[in-house]
Amino acid sequence: MTAFAAMASPAADGSVMVTATGELDxxxxxxxxxxLRDAIHAYAPSRVDLDLTGVPFMDSTGIQVLVAAHADVxxxxxxxxxxxxxHRLLELTGLxxxxxxxx
Amino acid sequence: MSTxxxxxxxxxxxxxxxxxxxxxxxxxxxxxxxxxxTHVRVGVAFQVRATVDEEACVIEVTSPPDxxxxxxxxxxxxxxxxxxxDTVDVGGDDLxxxxxxxx
Numbered sequence: 001m002t003a004f005a006a007m008a009s010p011a012a013d014g015s016v017m018v019t020a021t022g023e024l025d026x027x028x029x030x031x032x033x034x035x036l037r038d039a040i041h042a043y044a045p046s047r048v049d050l051d052l053t054g055v056p057f058m059d060s061t062g063i064q065v066l067v068a069a070h071a072d073v074x075x076x077x078x079x080x081x082x083x084x085x086x087h088r089l090l091e092l093t094g095l096x097x098x099x100x101x102x103x
Numbered sequence: 104m105s106t107x108x109x110x111x112x113x114x115x116x117x118x119x120x121x122x123x124x125x126x127x128x129x130x131x132x133x134x135x136x137x138x139x140x141t142h143v144r145v146g147v148a149f150q151v152r153a154t155v156d157e158e159a160c161v162i163e164v165t166s167p168p169d170x171x172x173x174x175x176x177x178x179x180x181x182x183x184x185x186x187x188x189d190t191v192d193v194g195g196d197d198l199x200x201x202x203x204x205x206x
Binding site: 023025026027057059060061063064084085088089092093 | 126129136137179183186187
């Protein structure tokens with residue numbers, strides 16, 4: 001089991017890419033909250049791209065973090081990649097389109 | 104809780120259960136726990152038990168007799184559980200929740 005981590009890096013177009021790795025549940029959610037909050041505060045990005053390809057598991061605690069961050073950046077938080085399990089949860093909760101993903 | 108999820112996943116894999124069902128069961132465990140843990144008091148011992156046989160995986164959450172009702176049925180976590188499980192029974196004596204997923 002990999003410890004959860006999230007790294008933010010600004011891009012030339014004013015957006016920020018946040019790359020998360022590890023399982024995202026109640027234990028690790030605070031780490032993602034902190035990373036997203038710090039990135040939004042530090043860079044005031046026009047858009048946040050979140051790569052969840054390296055997140056093999058996520059529960060609704062993670063969903064709550066994503067929805068809150070989505071509001072913090074005025075709706076421009078996009079998920080650029082997911083694992084099958086994360087994609088399934090977003091599909092179940094009807095949030096694929098909200099985060100710029102397709103079925 | 105992630106330990107129970109991983110141990111259970113290993114047991115299900117050993118029984119030859121496919122990855123989709125194992126992912127669903129991992130989510131059920133995590134969501135069930137997320138629902139209970141958000142509002143229990145310190146020192147109240149809730150128990151989450153998973154039983155597996157060749158036909159079904161049964162996840163039960165039990166509480167001590169004097170504990171307050173620890174489930175919040177309106178939370179997103181239980182909606183996810185309902186979407187993934189075959190049957191979800193709430194309440195009954197010391198049993199808070201019983202979730203069955205056919206294998």
